[in-house]
Amino acid sequence: MRLRVLGSGSKGNTLAVRAGGTLLLVDLGFSHKEVAGRLAACGADINEVSAVLFTHDHSDHCRGVATFHNRHPSVPLFANGDTADAIAVQSGVNDGWAVFENGEPFEVGDFTVTAFSVPHDAADPVGYLLEADGRALFVGTDMGYVTENVRAAFARATCAVLEANHDPILLEQSGRPVSLKQRIRGRTGHLANEDAAMLLVETNPPCLKTLLLGHISQECNSRSLARQTFADALARIGRQDISLSLLDQDTPCDLFEF
Ligand SMILES: [Zn+2]
Numbered sequence: 638m639r640l641r642v643l644g645s646g647s648k649g650n651t652l653a654v655r656a657g658g659t660l661l662l663v664d665l666g667f668s669h670k671e672v673a674g675r676l677a678a679c680g681a682d683i684n685e686v687s688a689v690l691f692t693h694d695h696s697d698h699c700r701g702v703a704t705f706h707n708r709h710p711s712v713p714l715f716a717n718g719d720t721a722d723a724i725a726v727q728s729g730v731n732d733g734w735a736v737f738e739n740g741e742p743f744e745v746g747d748f749t750v751t752a753f754s755v756p757h758d759a760a761d762p763v764g765y766l767l768e769a770d771g772r773a774l775f776v777g778t779d780m781g782y783v784t785e786n787v788r789a790a791f792a793r794a795t796c797a798v799l800e801a802n803h804d805p806i807l808l809e810q811s812g813r814p815v816s817l818k819q820r821i822r823g824r825t826g827h828l829a830n831e832d833a834a835m836l837l838v839e840t841n842p843p844c845l846k847t848l849l850l851g852h853i854s855q856e857c858n859s860r861s862l863a864r865q866t867f868a869d870a871l872a873r874i875g876r877q878d879i880s881l882s883l884l885d886q887d888t889p890c891d892l893f894e895f
């Protein structure tokens with residue numbers, strides 16, 4: 638598998654992963670032009686995209702869908718029923734949807750895809766486990782807390798994109814309105830650094846080689862703090878074999894092959 642996260646954070650999210658002849662996007666959280674440009678910067682062409690998988694109906698995950706669907710009407714848009722309905726209402730994209738059930742694996746080209754439910758304030762939010770060639774990519778951001786579903790998927794990962802959204806103290810000190818602070822730290826908000834690191838420590842996935850921290854808040858987190866929290870967690874479980882990287886809002890990540 639070959640992975641590029643094109644951008645990750647509250648201003649937009651899109652991930653591109655290739656196995657064999659299949660190129661999948663997870664989410665379209667940027668304009669079509671921006672996604673095409675970032676793919677091109679990574680040496681890929683947006684016309685090669687085989688399918689798009691949506692995690693949930695927040696605009697930082699689906700704002701590019703209308704233009705994408707106009708330009709690439711035959712590319713299937715995968716989502717569960719409630720997410721497809723919610724994105725259709727927002728975007729006016731009423732066809733092209735390929736609807737799946739959470740927890741039931743399905744094939745998309747060379748990938749086997751399993752969506753798992755996550756607690757977040759959207760219609761029916763999910764994370765994904767994408768499997769090909771005996772490898773598994775975990776995609777889990779936008780979740781208020783870690784559930785058994787999340788643990789079970791994370792335990793199988795070879796590579797993981799995991800949310801490290803905020804530090805509770807920096808969130809408290811931020812200028813955000815009280816209601817937004819409560820939303821972020823609530824049960825259907827976003828994962829704090831320590832909670833995500835606890836998932837790593839408790840699960841200690843045996844095959845995990847690459848850990849990418851995503852959806853890092855620019856106001857309510859610090860990249861050095863997030864990195865240090867996970868470096869400490871990796872040291873605690875003696876996993877110096879796992880490489881740790883932080884994803885960025887504005888720039889695609891390096892190419893990861895696994
Ligand atoms: Zn988001």
Ligand SMILES: [Zn+2]
Pocket residue numbers: 693695757759779
């Ligand atoms: Zn969200």
